[in-house]
Amino acid sequence: RKEVEQDPGPFNVPEGATVAFNCTYSNSASQSFFWYRQDCRKEPKLLMSVYSSGNEDGRFTAQLNRASQYISLLIRDSKLSDSATYLCVVNYNQGGKLIFGQGTELSVKP
Amino acid sequence: DTGVSQDPRHKITKRGQNVTFRCDPISEHNRLYWYRQTLGQGPEFLTYFQNEAQLEKSRLLSDRFSAERPKGSFSTLEIQRTEQGDSAMYLCASSLDDPLLPTGSNVLTFGAGSRLTVL
Numbered sequence: 386r387k388e389v390e391q392d393p394g395p396f397n398v399p400e401g402a403t404v405a406f407n408c409t410y411s412n413s414a415s416q417s418f419f420w421y422r423q424d425c426r427k428e429p430k431l432l433m434s435v436y437s438s439g440n441e442d443g444r445f446t447a448q449l450n451r452a453s454q455y456i457s458l459l460i461r462d463s464k465l466s467d468s469a470t471y472l473c474v475v476n477y478n479q480g481g482k483l484i485f486g487q488g489t490e491l492s493v494k495p
Numbered sequence: 496d497t498g499v500s501q502d503p504r505h506k507i508t509k510r511g512q513n514v515t516f517r518c519d520p521i522s523e524h525n526r527l528y529w530y531r532q533t534l535g536q537g538p539e540f541l542t543y544f545q546n547e548a549q550l551e552k553s554r555l556l557s558d559r560f561s562a563e564r565p566k567g568s569f570s571t572l573e574i575q576r577t578e579q580g581d582s583a584m585y586l587c588a589s590s591l592d593d594p595l596l597p598t599g600s601n602v603l604t605f606g607a608g609s610r611l612t613v614l
Contacts, residue, residue, distance in 0.1 A: 419602070474603075484540055485538045
């Protein structure tokens, strides 16, 4: 089993749609969780950290389920500019090693 | 520019040659990471440093790969006897590990990457 697994993509959605990405992780000792965004041919950039109680930043909502070792990202009212690859990131075994999932590509169409 | 800098941005080399990449992190960051990324995949962890100490190294990293961070500032990643399978984007990232900050504060800032093509 991979350490961090994400939904296979790509996701093709119309503008204004709501889309959800899922991510599972294998190490129950993990403590830090993040979603990063990567535009084509660019470096990854932090979208949001994921906190135990769940957190929201504008149109983006992240949830953490420790019992199921599952993280989600919900994007409401999708914009064309949301088109990118979304990467789930988890620290491994409480240390500084940060593991990325394979990414889920999102394409928002007019 | 106070971001993460990587050099060179592009490197084309012949199989069997050695290559070295340099990364200059954000100056106040104590952690430095190296990742490798190929098309359609997420960044693959290679190694990371806390100050000058190399704390973890991926089992995927063969003995042809070596990384250093001699003074806890910039880092180099050397690949000896390159193979075509080494062709990838090599990404460096830095972060600030502060035990006084809450969990979830170890945020990575990436450089633009060094793209390696092995012919």
